[in-house]
Amino acid sequence: MRDQLEGSRAIARAVAACRPEVISAYPISPQTHIVEALSDLVRTGELAPCEYLPVESEFAAMSAAIGASAAGARAYTATASQGLLYMAEALFNASGLGLPIVMTLANRALGAPINIWNDHSDSMSLRDSGWIQLYAESNQAAIDLHLQAFKLAEELSLPVMVCVDGYVLTHAVEPLELPAQEQVDGFLPRYEPRQVLDPDAPVTIGAMVGPEAFTEVRYLAHAKQMHALDLVPEIASEFAGAFGRPSGGLLRRYRTAEADTIVVALGSVLGTIADVVDELRDEGARIGALGITCFRPFPLEEIREALRHAERVVLVERAFAVGMGGIVGQNVRLALQGQPTVVYDVVAGLGGRAVTTRSLRRLFADVLEGRLEPNRLHFLDMDWKLVERELHRLQERRRSGPHAENILRDVGVIAGRSH
């Protein structure tokens, strides 16, 4: 069914169609509309049987999901940014116990400085929490990935995080294809848990494991993630068969055939990148894009294959590791080991800064014409004047004050002068 609606509401409807039995959540921008819509569906009885727990924190949200999942219910939650960090301890617990919880992450920056807008700092900070991480390129992808996430989670008995760019996707209103309930029921079978708290067959879940078996138990978590590298494409092709549109999978190639330059990115920025690739292709440049849909587990072999013929790889990242550089870049470099590929790391769109076609055109032109230095960290649309003023201030006096306030004042001064 085609409908014009907000990304968050569409995600809520897709999740509801998966018939979760327990939803526990704490609201946080930009995730709020998703859980509001779901609580409404539970209140009106449209989503039943389902228990909605309005808990007191994200830590409790994930904890309740752990309990619900261990008791054999299909469990769901959603969060963003600080909320994800607040549930960090429980994230590792859910994955370590092997509980197939599905969570939507409305990607948002991490403070300080406090910022509610979109980037990937939150999901990237917990990329190694043992959760499978899928990144949605569009709202349609977000809908489709949620249906696949439940299936994937339950087949593997591992939790899955579906990362959806906050505001850019969650708050965008657009025509979307919503799955019919019968279609979803046909695609997603009833949840049959591998382990369940049942008084008729009591088990101990979460026992203390010492040095004699800890490595083995941890390895099993890794083995399950590696198995996901096979399952993700299988489920994607099953999805295409059931719903008649391609969606999901490990990677998405966009005009990479005979491309000597390939741009690698995750999430909604891929749409803008595709537009620029089209423009440059029209002008004769051999450029393409590679979207990483499944970032954990990391599809090393598949990325190596996809980038095999590229001379240049440009990473456009929505987060970075302070003191190190690009995060996706570190991973992609492993896939390029032994290849002569030249790699460019570009951080873009932090804290909601728009990544425009104009800026990307300039960036790709710099790469194609050899003006960008490879293997160095670059920042798209960085205002170096502001940075240099603050660095100078640091050298000038001891009590230089808080960065954020100084820079905000400078932004005012500079903006004032330009008028």
Place this chain on the structure above:
Amino acid sequence: MAHRPVKFFQVGSFAAGNRLLEEAERSVQSDRERANALTKGHRACQGCGEALGARYVLDAALRVTGGKLIAANATGCLEVFSTPYPESSWQLPWLHSLFGNAPAVASGIAAALRAKGRTDVRVIGQGATAARSTSASPACRGCSSAATTCSTSATTTRRT
């Protein structure tokens, strides 16, 4: 509990108990009717109040629920001494998640049971477990006193 003159009988093996005694001489521990929710062989210190408290509470809870009971345990002594892999003393379905979240975990279990229409099964949790969960209980993380009438109190639990 009536007074019993003989409380303990060494049977010459690793097992200790008094089930070899005459019925009249046995202590409450070897009562045939005892549920024994937390069975022998765990690694609590001799005379551990927490083990005893947990067992009394669980036995009573199992009796009133007709055995339809699920336990949510916090990290702490009770969890450590009762489940060193690959052994478990728990005779009922049991889940341990983290230090500070047993109430929320228990709420999740209860919600799952409600969603599934399992009104016959009850949930017992550690640390001031409430119907709709709050981890703001005054008990220390991992404290079992609120749900299991533990005599060792919060001072004996520590991060393990």
